[in-house]
Amino acid sequence: MSGVMKRMGMIFRAKANKALDRAEDPRETLDYSYQKQLELLQKVRRGVADVATSRKRLELQLNQLQGQSSKLEDQGRKALALGREDLAREALSRRAALQQQVTDLETQHQTLQGEEEKLTLAAQRLQAKVDAFRTKKETIKATYTAAQAQTRIAESFSGISEEMSDVGVAIQRAEDKTAQLQARAGAIDELLASGALDDQSGLAKDDIQAELDRLSGGTDVELELQRMKAELAGGPASQQAIEGGAQRQDASGQQQSTPRFDKQ
Amino acid sequence: MIVRIMGEGQVEVADSHFPELDTLDDDLLAEMESGDGPGFRTTLHALLEKVRELGEPLPVDSLEPSELILPSPDATLEEVRELLGEDGLIPGA
Numbered sequence: 001m002s003g004v005m006k007r008m009g010m011i012f013r014a015k016a017n018k019a020l021d022r023a024e025d026p027r028e029t030l031d032y033s034y035q036k037q038l039e040l041l042q043k044v045r046r047g048v049a050d051v052a053t054s055r056k057r058l059e060l061q062l063n064q065l066q067g068q069s070s071k072l073e074d075q076g077r078k079a080l081a082l083g084r085e086d087l088a089r090e091a092l093s094r095r096a097a098l099q100q101q102v103t104d105l106e107t108q109h110q111t112l113q114g115e116e117e118k119l120t121l122a123a124q125r126l127q128a129k130v131d132a133f134r135t136k137k138e139t140i141k142a143t144y145t146a147a148q149a150q151t152r153i154a155e156s157f158s159g160i161s162e163e164m165s166d167v168g169v170a171i172q173r174a175e176d177k178t179a180q181l182q183a184r185a186g187a188i189d190e191l192l193a194s195g196a197l198d199d200q201s202g203l204a205k206d207d208i209q210a211e212l213d214r215l216s217g218g219t220d221v222e223l224e225l226q227r228m229k230a231e232l233a234g235g236p237a238s239q240q241a242i243e244g245g246a247q248r249q250d251a252s253g254q255q256q257s258t259p260r261f262d263k264q
Numbered sequence: 265m266i267v268r269i270m271g272e273g274q275v276e277v278a279d280s281h282f283p284e285l286d287t288l289d290d291d292l293l294a295e296m297e298s299g300d301g302p303g304f305r306t307t308l309h310a311l312l313e314k315v316r317e318l319g320e321p322l323p324v325d326s327l328e329p330s331e332l333i334l335p336s337p338d339a340t341l342e343e344v345r346e347l348l349g350e351d352g353l354i355p356g357a
Binding site for chain 1: 267285286289290292296304323330331332333334335344347348
């Protein structure tokens with residue numbers, strides 16, 4: 001559905017929501033509406049009372065007229081008994097005029113009675129509607145209050161869950177950091193072990209290094225010894241030759257000499 | 265589904281009737297967009313008549329939210345276009 005109906009509905013709802021949001025409390029609006037309905041009901045009831053009063057006034061008038069009519073009838077009868085036909089005629093003609101008024105009033109009375117019945121029925125219906133509205137209003141108010149409470153609960157829950165997730169993140173961070181530190185420590189150990197990284201403390205000298213140190217120390221002693229021998233034997237030319245030879249011997253002899261040391 | 269005819273009140277229309285109403289509603293939108301004033305009026309009246317015919321009137325004091333809303337029978341194309349415009353039904357709201 002994409003026509004005018006849907007679009008108008010959407011706009012209305014959006015506007016109604018905005019209007020509701022702006023309203024301080026929809027419960028007050030409902031109470032106000034109920035108050036207005038009660039006032040209307042009061043007006044209808046007043047109307048019923050007014051019509052009933054008019055009807056009663058008419059009934060009184062009718063009683064009076066009927067009383068007068070009976071009186072004139074009696075007077076006419078008495079006049080005839082006394083042989084006064086003229087008086088009797090007068091009395092009966094007045095009675096006839098009164099009868100006409102009585103008929104008119106009776107018509108009015110019937111009309112008023114009909115109006116009164118209609119109004120009474122309308123008042124009863126309105127009363128039922130107002131009662132139904134009051135029930136509905138109270139239900140809506142209760143639902144609204146409950147919804148408000150639910151919203152508050154939901155908000156506090158979401159707040160709690162946010163806090164929980166914060167804690168979770170903190171734990172995660174701590175775990176990550178620990179893992180990172182562990183990995184770093186592991187890597188340093190490996191680098192140190194492989195010799196790619198110097199141990200600045202100088203404490204972690206392993207046995208191989210100690211052996212190598214010892215070896216190079218031993219070579220130095222050998223070289224020194226040969227140099228002294230050459231000095232004693234002759235000039236600097238031979239010393240150079242010895243040094244060159246010693247270097248060559250050092251380069252090749254070290255590899256050869258290592259296993260010798262090992263074997264000793 | 266509850267439909268409100270502006271200025272008249274609410275009626276409840278069974279969902280099974282909506283394909284029929286949708287056709288008229290889509291025609292109405294097309295006529296409004298193309299600016300076909302006489303066509304718009306005829307279709308609007310036909311749509312309202314259909315809604316009244318198929319719908320069951322809701323009591324005046326009922327508090328049901330309308331799911332769909334229709335312009336009043338005397339609404340002009342321009343008025344409806346304005347209602348559906350960016351400013352909506354209540355300007356500045």
